[in-house]
Amino acid sequence: MHILNSVRPDRQLVLFSATFPRSMEALARRILTKPLEITVGGKSVVCDDVQQNVVVLNDEDKFLKLLELLGRFQESGSVIVFTHKHEVADALLKEVLKAGYPAQALHGGMDQYDRDSVINDFKKVKI
Secondary structure, three states, rough: OOHOOOOOOOOOOOEEEEEEHHHHHHHHHHHHHOOOOOOOOOOOOOOOOOOOOOOOOOOHEEEEEEEEEEHHHHHHHOOOOOOOHHHHHHHHHHHHHHHOOOOOOOOOOHHHHHHHHHHHHHOOOOO
C-alpha cells in the first residue's frame, strides 16, 4: 500500500503478473478503477514456496543490499537479479564478478546461442 499510495492519482496504474495470488487480486480490485483482467493461456497457480519482499532503497545503497542478499542466499541455490536495461545488467555483472560471485548476464541484446548457454549454466547451478 505504501508504494500504491505514492502513485499520483491522475496516472494510469497497470499491474502485470505471471501469477496473481488471491491477496494481490483483492488488492488490485480494491485500488483500481474498473479493473480489466486479461489472461493469456490458462490461469497459473502461485507457488507457496515463493516469498516476495519489497525493499525501498536509495540508488547508492542498492549494490550493498544486493551483496548482502547474495551472501545470504547463495548457499540456498541460484539467485536471479532483474534490471531495467541491458546496459545495467552488463554493468552489474562486472561488479558482481569483482565481488567474487559466479554470475552471467542474460538479456535480449545477446544472441540466442549465448542466451541458451547462460540458461543451461543456471540450471546446472554453475552460475
